[in-house]
Amino acid sequence: MKKTFLFLCYALALNIRCWAQNPIILDQFTADPTARVFNGKIYLYPSHDIVPPAGQRQDWFCMEDYHVFSSENLVDWTDHGVIVSQERVPWGKPDGYSMWAPDCVEKGGKYYFYFPNAPREGRGFAIGVAVADHPEGPFTLEPDPIKGVFGIDPCVLVDADGQAYLYWSGRGIRGARLKEDMKAIDDSEEMQGLPEGFKEGPFAFRRGDWYYLTFPWVRKEKGTETLAYAMSRSPLGPWDFKGIIMAEHANSCWTNHHSFVEYQGQWYLFYHHNDLSPQDDKRRSVCIDRVTFNADGTICEVKPSLRGVGVTPATSRIQIDRLSAASFPLDGHLSPVSSSGTSDATAIAFPGWHVTLPQKGSWLRYDAVDFSGLTDAYLVVCAKADANTDFFVREKSPKGKVIAKVQLTVTGAQGTFRRNRSGQWLTLTAPLSHIPSGVTDLVLTCEGTGVSIDWLQFKQRPRYFSPVPPKAKPSTPDDQGFIRRWQLMEPLPQDIPTNTVFTNTWLRQTFDNAFRSTFKAQGAKPKGKWHTLDSETYNVRLFRFAEKYGQQSYGNLFWCQTIIDCPTDIEGVRLAAGSNGASRWWLNDEEVLLLEGDRRMVQDDGVSRRLTLRKGRNLLRCAVINGPGLSDLCVRFVNEQGNPVTNFSVQAP
Numbered sequence: 001m002k003k004t005f006l007f008l009c010y011a012l013a014l015n016i017r018c019w020a021q022n023p024i025i026l027d028q029f030t031a032d033p034t035a036r037v038f039n040g041k042i043y044l045y046p047s048h049d050i051v052p053p054a055g056q057r058q059d060w061f062c063m064e065d066y067h068v069f070s071s072e073n074l075v076d077w078t079d080h081g082v083i084v085s086q087e088r089v090p091w092g093k094p095d096g097y098s099m100w101a102p103d104c105v106e107k108g109g110k111y112y113f114y115f116p117n118a119p120r121e122g123r124g125f126a127i128g129v130a131v132a133d134h135p136e137g138p139f140t141l142e143p144d145p146i147k148g149v150f151g152i153d154p155c156v157l158v159d160a161d162g163q164a165y166l167y168w169s170g171r172g173i174r175g176a177r178l179k180e181d182m183k184a185i186d187d188s189e190e191m192q193g194l195p196e197g198f199k200e201g202p203f204a205f206r207r208g209d210w211y212y213l214t215f216p217w218v219r220k221e222k223g224t225e226t227l228a229y230a231m232s233r234s235p236l237g238p239w240d241f242k243g244i245i246m247a248e249h250a251n252s253c254w255t256n257h258h259s260f261v262e263y264q265g266q267w268y269l270f271y272h273h274n275d276l277s278p279q280d281d282k283r284r285s286v287c288i289d290r291v292t293f294n295a296d297g298t299i300c301e302v303k304p305s306l307r308g309v310g311v312t313p314a315t316s317r318i319q320i321d322r323l324s325a326a327s328f329p330l331d332g333h334l335s336p337v338s339s340s341g342t343s344d345a346t347a348i349a350f351p352g353w354h355v356t357l358p359q360k361g362s363w364l365r366y367d368a369v370d371f372s373g374l375t376d377a378y379l380v381v382c383a384k385a386d387a388n389t390d391f392f393v394r395e396k397s398p399k400g401k402v403i404a405k406v407q408l409t410v411t412g413a414q415g416t417f418r419r420n421r422s423g424q425w426l427t428l429t430a431p432l433s434h435i436p437s438g439v440t441d442l443v444l445t446c447e448g449t450g451v452s453i454d455w456l457q458f459k460q461r462p463r464y465f466s467p468v469p470p471k472a473k474p475s476t477p478d479d480q481g482f483i484r485r486w487q488l489m490e491p492l493p494q495d496i497p498t499n500t501v502f503t504n505t506w507l508r509q510t511f512d513n514a515f516r517s518t519f520k521a522q523g524a525k526p527k528g529k530w531h532t533l534d535s536e537t538y539n540v541r542l543f544r545f546a547e548k549y550g551q552q553s554y555g556n557l558f559w560c561q562t563i564i565d566c567p568t569d570i571e572g573v574r575l576a577a578g579s580n581g582a583s584r585w586w587l588n589d590e591e592v593l594l595l596e597g598d599r600r601m602v603q604d605d606g607v608s609r610r611l612t613l614r615k616g617r618n619l620l621r622c623a624v625i626n627g628p629g630l631s632d633l634c635v636r637f638v639n640e641q642g643n644p645v646t647n648f649s650v651q652a653p
């Protein structure tokens with residue numbers, strides 16, 4: 001039942017939870033990554049580490065199938081699901097759990113997938129082939145493994161002349177020419193010129209006139225694997241050993257395994273580490289970093305990074321702990337979000353990390369965040385501190401332009417207060433003082449005492465209004481007849497503790513006073529700051545208008561006016577309005593409706609007597625007042641049948 005469900009999920013191709021940082025895949029363990037470019041996309045063929053089921057050796061590699069992933073930007077990966085599984089391999093042990101490092105290459109429009117597996121008969125490993133018309137399958141399995149190949153970690157190089165070579169690891173690193181059908185080899189030979197010491201996982205590729213044979217290598221007694229390489233002018237050597245591509249992992253993860261790929265003009269090194277299971281180095285996770293070459297073709301050493309590659313959208317949760325650089329040592333300052341994350345050695349749902357800026361003046365940098373398209377935005381941060389503190393988010397450098405100042409106010413001893421407790425995670429918002437354009441690096445600087453940060457995210461405020469330029473064409477009512485273009489005056493703050501005061505008499509008196517001071521005091525020109533706006537929604541969210549212009553969103557009196565321009569007289573119409581809270585409406589300076597009391601905005605809540613909209617310009621004006629609530633309005637004209645009237649245009653007075 002579970003397997004059928006999983007198959008269905010994978011058959012649909014899952015967009016998995018992933019990010020632009022290392023490791024790149026978070027919902028399963030992945031190792032031994034071979035990355036290839038097919039049809040302009042990156043395809044990733046890794047091994048799939050799993051937690052050993054009961055009866056299997058618990059401290060060893062355990063793999064029962066292969067998934068393939070693809071990406072166009074090295075950030076968003078699609079999991080195309082299982083392409084080969086152990087029980088489908090005709091020659092394999094159905095419960096061998098030995099589906100180690102694979103490879104896949106294209107030749108003549110067919111995709112050849114090479115994988116090691118435990119054979120049904122005998123011991124050790126054999127290497128099989130499966131063939132497909134597409135990089136993501138479906139793959140058809142060959143009935144038998146490749147004859148004469150005993151070992152693991154197959155890799156295929158298809159040379160410019162179409163000749164393919166198979167390399168694998170089995171008593172040293174071996175290589176052989178593949179026959180035209182890609183399923184059989186000529187005689188194999190051990191690769192010459194490689195250093196002493198344990199080697200496996202060959203990955204061969206060509207760049208210009210150089211052939212590279214790269215491989216995990218244990219250079220010291222009792223050491224762990226480095227990534228090393230040799231170069232040659234011919235695909236099967238002899239090889240000239242050149243040195244290290246990546247040093248031993250800083251922790252005790254024993255293996256590393258890798259591939260090289262050039263994508264959109266940049267070379268990348270795919271490799272693995274056990275970040276998601278720090279206590280268990282047989283459950284691994286794929287990482288990517290950029291790789292460069294010297295002029296003589298030698299490879300520049302790659303230092304594994306947390307940041308990885310790719311551009312992170314500013315609007316995503318930016319896992320700032322996957323940082324590019326920091327002013328302080330990471331040991332002791334980079335921790336899992338909850339301790340359960342590390343104590344469960346095989347946790348797949350790894351909770352992630354957080355980073356601690358230890359003291360005033362410390363900083364960290366996170367490269368390549370894309371702010372394109374962000375206009376009216378704010379910052380959301382998940383952080384904690386033991387005492388009140390501040391940190392700044394800046395652009396590019398520790399002295400760079402401040403994007404946001406974040407203030408953490410924590411209160412009291414643990415357990416005393418329900419919110420903002422010291423030492424507890426808080427989700428805070430902060431306004432932005434500057435929005436960078438395009439892709440830039442973020443730098444966080446500690447301005448007070450220490451602060452721990454889990455993630456941050458920039459959020460675009462929803463757009464409620466669009467400004468109307470001075471010479472804009474008139475607008476029309478919307479499909480339902482609602483009037484969306486308004487000239488709105490920045491609100492007059494009101495001290496109204498309760499809306500129960502909104503009686504007929506109180507409202508008339510209050511609106512009359514407000515009318516006098518706004519429209520009469522200085523003759524024809526009304527007082528106040530007016531803005532001509534189109535509302536994005538049928539209801540005009542006056543409280544959002546207030547926020548937009550830095551005013552309080554409650555306790556306000558709003559003046560709103562617009563011109564209804566009619567091609568002819570339109571008789572027998574009624575004004576139908578709703579408002580939160582009370583409102584008063586005038587057409588051509590004559591009061592036509594009063595919505596009294598403390599109300600919520602309801603469409604057509606109040607309807608006027610029959611009116612005539614005159615040919616030409618009609619001034620529609622209203623005032624909305626609210627105490628403790630959030631104000632909005634909606635209005636349209638309806639005919640005798642209650643249908644919306646729409647044959648007029650709307651423009652600013």
Ligand code: FUB
Pocket residue numbers: 031032047061100101152153200201216255256257
């Ligand atoms: O994943 C199992 C084995 O570990 C691979 O085949 C080796 O290269 C090493 O990474």
